[in-house]
Amino acid sequence: MTTDPSLAEGTSEPTEATRTTDPKAAAAAQPANEQRTTDPEAAPHPSGPTRWHHWHRDASAGHAVLQHDGVLYQAVWAPHTLADRVINDNGVPLPSLPVPGARGVKIDGDAVSALSDDEVARLAAPLSEAYWDALGPEHDAEDAARTAQAQASAAFLSLPVIDGAESNAAYHAKVPRSELEVAQLLAARGLPHVVQLLGRTSTQLLTAHAGTSLTDAFFGAPHLFADAAVRRSWVYDVARAVCGLHARGIVHRDLSTNNVVVDGHGRAVLVDLESDGTTGGYGPPEMSRPGFVFDMPADMFGFGMLLWSVQCKNMPRAFTSATMACEGDFAALMRRCTTFKPEDRPTAHEAVVEVERVLRAFGELE
Known part of the structure; x- marks a missing residue:
């Protein structure tokens, strides 16, 4: 097993490791050209009107609902499946009705079936x-x-x-x-x-008053994201925070840019321990399964999506296949955290070890 230098001897909680980066000094840097991802909302459907805007996403349930031409469609998200494609790609046509006259269609991964009238009524209710x-x-x-x-x-x-x-x-x-x-x-x-x-x-x-959330910084203080070393330091801070929480048996449940703030020293602080809801786009795919209990592997999926947010300087779109857009310094860790199977995701301790490996490669950690 790899030894984590950030963990003090005799304890499973992280301690501060020596860093050579000065995040506060870099915060004054001028904004760099932001990396942007393709926005599906801007892409028109081949048949004319944009279909994207009609999807109602429920991250807690792990599905999206669409009313189109008198038919209700429920798409239960799974990566690299038909459900993933119809939600996130306006160029993919909706499937044909599996039963003539059906009022609803369920797209569960790649499987297509008819919804009962009761299911249609239940799924349509939140749209009202x-x-x-x-x-x-x-x-x-x-x-x-x-x-x-x-x-x-x-x-x-x-x-x-x-x-x-x-x-x-x-x-x-x-x-x-x-x-x-x-x-x-x-x-x-x-x-x-x-x-x-x-x-x-x-x-x-x-x-303690912490500072500005990363979400607010996307729009109000983009210069904070200009320095890659600063962004890497935030990832390290959050990884150590999650590792510490998990070591004490605490599952955060909402690891998003809404809940990471930058303090007066340029350091990242994890806030909001309410454990009462998950920001859309950060929830794991298994949330759609009956009997789901939010656990540490689910937290690690959120951490992976948080990595994506810090790298791309944007909020993740719910149900997007994150593994198809992993890039940057922590791309490998991002892929591991957002893998479909919870048991294949790294622990928070393993994430800290990987982040420290990257920081050492940049000479930012002794």
Whole structure:
């Protein structure tokens, strides 16, 4: 087994390794020409109108739904299959009806079958605005109940109260979403490159103010991405953060650019330990399977998609075959993380080892 120099002897959690790169100094560099990927939304369908815009993607369910010419199509995504192609390539025609007069068609990988009327009704419901209007109040009430439980929990009440913190720029105040969030923030104390819980107000959690998310930086601070060494340092920071969380039994569930911020020293910090939902495009394909439980291999798929985002300076498109567009310094790791079979993905520890190998090749890690 390869020894990970970032892991201290006698522990499975990462420690800081010596780096020669100065991310803060590079942050002032001028923007470089951004690499851009082909945008399927800009490509018209051969028959005329663009079909791409009509797909309704549900990353949590692992499928996309399309209403076209009076027929509802459900595509259950799997890489390099018909479902993948019809979702992501406007030039691929939809399959013929498997049964004459069928109101719905299911494309599960390469398999095509008819949907029952009940299935069509269930899948069509989320496409209706009225559905979301009806769902909203119930979900709002559930969220409020979980927050109230978190605020009344022994873990929350045990935190030190910091007066005046809500108006202090050194702190970030947020309402707890659940007891699990509080527990995971407590469990993550002391981990490098993970948001740190400092205390509370009467109703809110207080963490250290981190900085700008990578998502916001795509649009508001593109110069941060100009230096490749800086981007590599972010990947290392996040890899070590995920390794530390997994070593303590914490699954993040939403490893996306929304939840990585750049602090005042140019370092990446992983935030949002709510474990309550996954950003579209970062969820693994197995999310569509019955009985799916978000685990560490699923987290590693998200880490692979995060690598893609940092490399391409963009948000990944849901259901895109990431392995077909892996490039850059961490292309091999990206492919391993986004492979279809969860058991074939690397562990977070293995990811740290690979990232360190790349950094040493650039002379950025001793």
